[in-house]
Amino acid sequence: MQKLKRGDIVLILVVLLAAAAFYGVKWLNERNEHFTQGELQAVISINGKTYQTVPLTKEEQIIDIKTKFGHNTLKVYDYGIEMTYSDAPLPIALDMGFISRPKQQIICIPARLMVEVVNPDPSPDDKDALDAVI
Known part of the structure; x- marks a missing residue:
């Protein structure tokens, strides 16, 4: 097995720093x-x-949501929402927890259900908002 050379270590560090900077900026924009x-x-x-x-x-x-796709129960409290019951074979949506910030989601694929927190009055500098309609 070959040893890592100095250039390899520098390249790995540069890639890790670039990835951290990208996700750091994304995280800060969501928080702001x-x-x-x-x-x-x-x-x-x-x-x-x-x-x-x-x-x-x-x-x-x-x-309480009962459809031909399944049965789910959601609970709204403390300015957020959480799925408390799902009859899906693998209730992964229950593990998504309590959501209370814009753009957070709970998704239950077997029930074809999606819950998304939205801000009805987004800030003018929101990058995901539409700026024109053609």
Whole structure:
């Protein structure tokens, strides 16, 4: 087996630093999105179509969803949302936990269900927002 030479180590460090810088900038941009608690909403989609839009409030609210694809239960509390029940064979969506920040998602593939936290009034400097419609 060959030993790593000085140039190999430098190349590995440069690649790792570039990756860290890329993800660091992305992480900081996500953290700098301005919103106040209570203005966010969760958009619940089933099979690609909007099923319900729920405001994320402090009060507890249970949303029971029964479709031909499956049965899921969502719980809204403390300005966020969490999946508490899924009858999927592998309930991976339960492990996605509590979400409360814009662009976070819970996805249950067998039930064809997606929950995404959105900011109905995004900041003007939001890079993902549309700036024109043709």
